[in-house]
Amino acid sequence: MKLSHGTTGPALFLCITLSAVAVADQHDQSPQKQAYFGDLHIHTRYSYDAFFFGTLASPDDAYRFAKGEPIPHASGREVVISEPLDFYAVTDHAFFLGVWWRMKTDRDHPMAKELDVRSIVDNRNFGGAYTFDRSRLPGDVVLSAWKDTQMAAERHNDPGTFTTFIAFEFTPDEFTDKPGINNLHRNIIYRGSRAPDTLIGRIETLNPEVLWDWLDRYRDQGMEAIAIPHNMNISGGRGFELATFDGSPLTATWSEQRMRNEPLVEITQIKGSSDTHPFLSPNDEWADFEIAPYKLGGFGKITPQGSFVRDAWKRGLMLQEEQGFNPYHFGVVAASDTHGFSEQSFDSTFVGEEEPPISPGRGSIPVSTDDGMRGYLETPSRYYGGSGVTGVWAKANTRDVIFDALRSKETFGTSGPRIRVRFVGGYDLGTAASAAPGAPLPSSAVPQGGDLKAHSASPQFLVWALADPNQGRLQRMQVIKGWYEDGNAHEKVFDVACSDGLAVDPTTRRCPDNGARVDLATCSATEDVGAGELKTLWTDPEFKPTLSAFYYVRVLENPSCRWSTRDAIRTGVPPRPDLAATTQERAWSSPIWVVP
Secondary structure (H helix, E strand, O other), X not given: OOEEEOOOOOOOOOOOOHHHHOOHHHOXXXXXXXXXXXXXXXXXXXOHHHHHOOOOOOHHHHHHHHOOOOEEOOOOOEEEEOOOOOEEEEOOEOOOOOHHHHHHHOOOOHHHHHOOHHHHXXXXXXXXXXXXXXXXXXXXXXXXHHHHHHHHHHHHOEOOOEEEEOEEEEOOEEEOOOOOEEEXXXXXXXXXXXXXXXXXXXXXXXXXXXXXXXXXXXXXXXXXXXXXXXXXXXXXXXXXXXXXXXOOOOOHHHHXXXXXXXXXXXXXXXXXXXXXXXXXXXXXXXXXXXXXXXXXOOOOEOOOOOOOHHHHHXXXXXXXXXXXXXXXXXXXXXXXXOOOOOOOOOOOOOHHHOOOOOOHHHOOOOEEXXXXXXXXXXXXXXXXXXXXXXEEEEOOOOHHHHHHHHHOOOEEEEOOOOOEEEEEEXXXXXXXXXXXXXXXXXXXXXXXXXXXXXXXOOOEEEEEEXXXXXXXXXXXXXXXXXXXXXXXXXXEEEEEEEOOOOOOOOOOOOOOOOOOOEOOOOOOEOOOOOEOEEEEEEEOOOOOOOOOEEEEEEEEEOOEEOHHHHHHHHHOOOOOOOOOOXXXXXXXXXXXXXXX
């Protein structure tokens, strides 16, 4: 997804009536599924961190932006998305929801008068937000902002054209004796127009299991929702543990509750990829994509084990085989977390880091010191990336249909480009292979996110990807396999389709180099190399029907310039030598699990 700078004023938009929302399920559904794109992780001025970073946009502004209208950026310029999204959710933090915006705009509020709010707000004293007595949080302000958030979603929901979801973010930051914060955040997405009048956040609990109880309680009252963990890469190993939050043994009941409430996980966003890590996947040449080495709040090193998606899927196989349940049977999405949308026009976290001349605070260009030396600032922001977007396969663009596709895990995530990925497993896919990607499947086939019963013969996998026409071309398509055998979980990467008519080497299982290169002086890329579409019918040459396994797709674009290299070119300096000069945008499907 590309972000460009607009020059026109905000366009007018029409608000739909609430009665229009009630007819969403009356829209005709095509028998063929379409790939819809959206973002389920967005912040506005109601979020404490976004506010202190300079965000002044309201929930209404956020929805206008997603529909393609230009809105003011905190730096003073205007921004407009290159292509409208199909669905969107504003997920402001429950913690301090709307408080700091109210304190800025209502100096007569009792809290604004009593506390040194002016200093905190005017000086963007982010740390000050943590230091005052949080037990005195003005509940009236929080609930007012929550009501406005819900009404904004209702105003902009346009069944069949643009889907919005009522949502918020549960943000428990776990402080430990080690540097940095263990990120345990979840985005809560509601299916319909009903949501609780109250919220749950860091003040109520740091334990995600308490969140699941809370969601179950309101689900029993007809308020269906899912929670989507994000940035498990910086969870300090707490994202996908082999014990409960308090260290107790896992149980089948715990597993069922987690999967009921958390069927999806963000695989990438601005603060790094959660796919895998070179430490966990030493034989995967592409495992080093956008690895954030530090946790939030400093330079504490991350803990790879228990923090990455592929490792969690392998842990799930192990638990299934050894204990009879799998709490990590989830699919994937991706999100922007608001701050960044593409490598070409990367907006960093902080306002002062965004507009040319490029700020050294981004960590991409050198800075002069008082002694006349030049060097780079050490900042975690230099590892951030322009990402990402969620894709779902669904028959209609309405709340119910999109939500049900999310719950069934018929999803994929990309690092920003609108790459379409379809993954189907079955035993007689000849007809499906010649049909459109979203066509109805044979009765014995399952799409991404599903379980496939193993037969004696290897299943067939239909693997398809379509490049974003406004981005780079595709270089290769891969199937990544995980399986449990002889008391251990294993993994392997198979290239299954190559660009430019190249063939997979049967020994290495890799595509040959297609010759795509990037000129680091201009960021221009080799032309007429790469594929607009890749499609194949693949069978696992090492399939064993007695073993539990999962398969998922990863699609790689040709190399392109990373945002930090573009910063260097615009500033007239060489690219920072300890950052990757290029990147390979990509997409990931939810897995298909093969069950013995």
